[in-house]
Each structure stands twice: as C-alpha cells, then as structure tokens.
C-alpha cells in the first residue's frame with residue numbers, strides 16, 4: 001500500500017484531502033452523505049471574534065462552471081464555536097479539524113487564535129486574509145505584502161501550533177505575498193480564495209448579488225488556481241495547500257503535480273457531497289496503479 | 303424536537319412524464335428513503351451542462367406507489383432539461399431536505415392550503431398526508447386560466463377544491479385571496495406560490511389571527527445548510543438557512559412587512 005500521509009508544517013494528515021472553509025459547514029451537514037473520517041481533515045467556516053450576520057440576500061449567483069458568493073462570513077463567533085460546535089464535532093469526527101479564522105483588525109485574529117489554542121483537537125488554523133466579501137474582511141491585509149506580513153507576525157506570536165495563511169488571488173503578485181508570510185513564520189500557505197467577480201441580471205437591470213461584487217469559485221477558477229500554486233510552490237520552502245475548482249481525482253493530481261502538498265475541495269461538494277471522499281480513494285488508487293510508494297513522489301514534478 | 307430523516311444521494315429513473323405546457327410532472331422511480339415530510343424538497347443534478355453546474359432545488363410534490371413526483375416549471379436551462387426528460391432518463395437526487403409544513407394532529411383541524419403556479423407542488427403531498435391522517439383540507443388554487451390549473455384531479459382526491467382564475471374561465475375570477483373559500487373559519491393556513499401571493503395570504507391570516515406557513519424559494523447552492531447562501535432574516539434568530547430551517551416558515555418568524 002502506498003502512503004498518502006502528508007505533513008503540513010507539523011500537522012500530520014492521513015491523506016492530502018481537506019474540505020475548503022465555508023463550503024462544508026462543520027462536516028455535520030454532510031455526514032449523512034459521505035464518510036468524513038475518510039478525509040485528511042475538514043476546515044470549518046470562517047470564524048470571527050464576535051458573531052456576524054453576514055450580507056443580505058441574494059448571496060449567490062450561478063455563473064458558467066461555477067458560482068459567485070457574497071456570504072460575508074456569517075458565523076456565530078469563536079465562543080459559540082468553542083462551547084457548542086467543537087465538542088460535538090471533536091467527538092464525532094476523527095479526521096483533523098482546522099479552524100478558518102477571519103477578522104477586521106489584527107487584534108481580532110490574535111484573540112480568536114488565543115481562544116482556540118487550548119482546544120486539543122484543533123492542531124492548525126487557516127488564517128483568512130483573503131475574503132473579498134467584507135469591507136474590513138481580511139482581504140485588505142491579504143492584498144499587500146506589508147499587511148500580510150503584519151497579520152502573520154501577530155498571529156505567529158499568539159498561535160503555537162500549525163499556522164496556515166490563506167492567500168487571495170486578487171493581487172498583482174501572489175508569490176510576493178507568499179514569501180512575505182513565509183518570512184514571518186507561517187508553516188504553510190493555502191491558495192486560492194475566491195476571485196473577485198460580478199454578474200448582472202440584464203432583465204431586471206440589477207446586480208445578481210446584494211453586494212454587487214462577490215467571490216468566484218468552482219471549476220471556472222481552476223486553471224488560475226493551478227498556475228498560482230505552481231508559481232508559489234516554486235518560490236517558497238513551506239508546504240502549499242492547493243484549491244480552486246477541484247472536483248475529482250484528476251483535478252487533485254494537477255494541483256499536486258503543480259507542487260501542492262495537500263488540496264482542499266470546495267464548491268464541488270455542493271454538487272457531489274462525496275467528492276472529497278472519492279478523491280481520497282482516487283489518489284490511493286492512482287498510487288497503486290502507478291507503482292508509487294508515496295503520493296509525494298509526484299509532488300511538484302512540473 | 304423531531305429527528306430529521308437521514309439524507310440520501312441516489313439515482314432515480316423517470317418512470318413517467320406528464321407534459322403540461324410549460325410544466326411537466328415527473329414520476330421518478332428509485333430507492334426512496336423513509337420519513338419524507340410534506341414541504342421538503344430534493345436537490346437534483348442536471349449533469350453535463352456548464353450553465354447548470356449546481357443542483358436545482360425542487361419540491362417533493364407527492365410520494366405515491368413508491369414513486370417520487372416532481373412538478374417542474376420550465377424557468378431556465380436546468381428546469382428545461384427536466385421538463386424535456388424522457389422515460390428512462392436518470393437523475394441523481396439528494397433528499398429529503400429541509401423542514402416541511404406542520405401536520406396537525408387533531409382530526410377536526412380546519413386547514414386551508416393555498417397555492418399558485420408551480421407553488422401547488424408541495425401542497426399536494428401535504429393534502430395527501432392530511433387526508434391520510436383523517437383531515438379534509440380546503441384547497442384553493444390560483445391560475446391564469448382554466449388550462450393552467452395544475453393537478454386538479456389529484457387535489458380533488460384529498461380535499462375540497464376551490465379554483466380562482468385571473469380570466470374567470472374557471473372557478474371564481476380574480477386572485478385566490480378573493481375566493482369564497484375564505485368565508486369559512488380556519489385554524490391554520492399553508493401557502494406556496496409567487497411571493498406577492500404569499501404576502502397577500504399572509505396578511506389576511508395576520509388580520510384574522512390564523513397561524514400561516516409559507517414556503518420560500520431563496521437561491522440555493524448546497525441545500526444542506528453548509529454554504530449559507532440561502533438565508534432569510536428572522537425575528538428571533540437573524541439570518542437562517544431556508545434549506546434547513548425552511549423552506550417552510552411560520553410567517554410570524556419572518557420579518558415580512560405585511
């Protein structure tokens with residue numbers, strides 16, 4: 001049997017398949033339909049210090065091979081997560097649970113991390129400095145090297161375990177941002193978050209989303225994401241987590257060959273809730289068929 | 303709290319299609335899960351099309367003889383494929399989803415079901431469930447004209463049917479809110495249809511103090527409560543997911559201005 005084990009800056013994953021934040025709830029929503037424990041881990045919804053109501057409806061518009069969303073980080077806040085959600089999912093799921101953390105100030109990020117730090121089953125956080133859907137929602141930090149470095153430095157001091165910085169594709173050079181967060185001690189980078197987009201209902205002469213612009217995800221963004229993962233993986237020494245439009249094993253292999261150590265499945269799970277589980281099985285089968293001892297043998301071969 | 307039925311993802315085959323102009327009734331065969339409640343819906347995959355990447359939410363119209371009925375209105379690319387479906391075509395379906403209508407326990411409950419357009423779909427299974435429980439509901443259906451009244455014979459089986467048509471070609475002319483069905487007293491009202499219709503019915507109910515449930519059709523991506531795309535603002539809980547807390551809501555919970 002080939003090994004699918006991967007290590008993300010100290011975090012051991014049984015296989016490289018994770019679920020993308022905001023697309024898989026807390027795992028529970030999908031548990032009737034797929035085996036959560038067959039995944040390397042799940043990344044839960046963006047969590048903020050205070051509860052957030054998110055943006056008004058409509059928050060979603062379908063576009064060719066993808067969708068725009070403008071959820072705006074609706075969540076019940078970190079304390080609710082710790083008290084009510086964490087105990088349930090920590091007991092129910094054995095795969096890794098990673099919390100996606102968002103904020104509008106540096107102190108927001110560090111305080112959420114401090115509160116999460118004592119939870120034994122949370123061995124990694126993914127810091128969202130790339131949400132395009134809230135004004136002070138992180139993307140302000142994620143679009144400059146100085147901003148990204150500043151958040152990373154502060155969170156690094158507050159979070160002793162694995163630190164993953166989630167990068168925005170809405171920048172001139174994602175490589176520069178990746179290097180900046182690596183220099184400040186990030187253990188890993190994940191990319192990409194959604195691409196800023198927009199759609200108009202021509203009949204009603206109105207934007208499709210309440211916020212006018214939103215984040216594009218799904219198969220439509222995959223080639224952009226593969227390119228960015230390839231560029232970043234060449235430029236940094238820390239493990240890269242690749243995502244953006246991954247729907248099947250073949251897509252996952254593309255990201256791994258481009259240099260990703262692990263991958264996340266997002267929007268595809270809305271269409272096929274079993275997509276992530278099928279990819280985990282598919283990667284094992286691929287290794288078997290191709291005589292690989294470890295999935296790492298094909299990492300970054302392009 | 304009731305325990306939600308386990309969700310399943312399975313292929314269903316079209317066993318029969320009843321075309322009705324821009325609508326079609328599909329009878330689907332497959333391994334139906336237990337515990338389907340009226341007002342719940344399915345997420346159906348429209349494969350092999352880049353413009354219909356996401357699944358489409360469709361109400362459960364009926365469950366009969368082990369078949370799942372879906373009443374579909376051709377509203378765009380996805381529903382068009384469903385309306386055009388042929389016997390033997392297979393579709394992948396996730397079900398049962400959402401929180402349905404309240405089914406009253408008392409056999410003498412006086413309940414009115416009000417529906418318009420494709421909104422009559424979930425009311426049929428509700429009427430059947432009430433009928434099976436010994437309740438004879440009043441049902442008022444609204445349509446543009448006689449030819450547009452959907453599932454008339456099926457509804458007649460399960461309750462007292464009243465019709466309203468815009469052009470007066472059947473039943474009472476005008477909107478369903480003007481139908482003489484409203485002359486009676488009711489303990490509960492369930493409504494599904496275009497938003498202006500649901501608002502009009504809800505405001506009658508508010509005026510008379512009758513509990514009223516509406517079924518919403520917000521834009522959905524996952525249908526599972528994970529993406530938070532489908533939210534509706536509520537008085538007690540703020541933004542909630544229509545796909546899990548709804549699609550059926552008591553109007554008192556919503557922030558609708560009536």
Ligand SMILES: Cc1cc2nc3c(=O)[nH]c(=O)nc-3n(C[C@H](O)[C@H](O)[C@H](O)COP(=O)(O)OP(=O)(O)OC[C@H]3O[C@@H](n4cnc5c(N)ncnc54)[C@H](O)[C@@H]3O)c2cc1C
Nearest residue numbers: 359360361373374375377378379380381423519521522549
């Ligand atoms: C809980 C629920 C139950 C539903 N039950 C039924 C049913 O029983 N029968 C039926 O025919 N339709 C039903 N609908 C509406 C149906 O889902 C939409 O008509 C369908 O998704 C449109 O897809 P399309 O590809 O045909 O059209 P598109 O080209 O995607 O859209 C065509 C038009 O439909 C609107 N639309 C798109 N998605 C939705 C949506 N989720 N809800 C409402 N309007 C939408 C668009 O704004 C657009 O104006 C239901 C919707 C919900 C949320």
Ligand SMILES: Cc1cc2nc3c(=O)[nH]c(=O)nc-3n(C[C@H](O)[C@H](O)[C@H](O)COP(=O)(O)O)c2cc1C
Nearest residue numbers: 020021022046069128192193217218244245266267
């Ligand atoms: C509905 C929705 C909600 C999302 N919420 C979050 C979030 O809370 N935090 C975050 O970092 N990314 C969020 N994302 C972005 C995804 O995690 C992912 O980066 C993006 O969708 C690209 O991957 P995909 O094409 O596989 O979906 C969200 C995406 C969608 C579609």
Ligand code: FES
Nearest residue numbers: 523525527530545
């Ligand atoms: S459609 Fe995804 S949460 Fe309701």
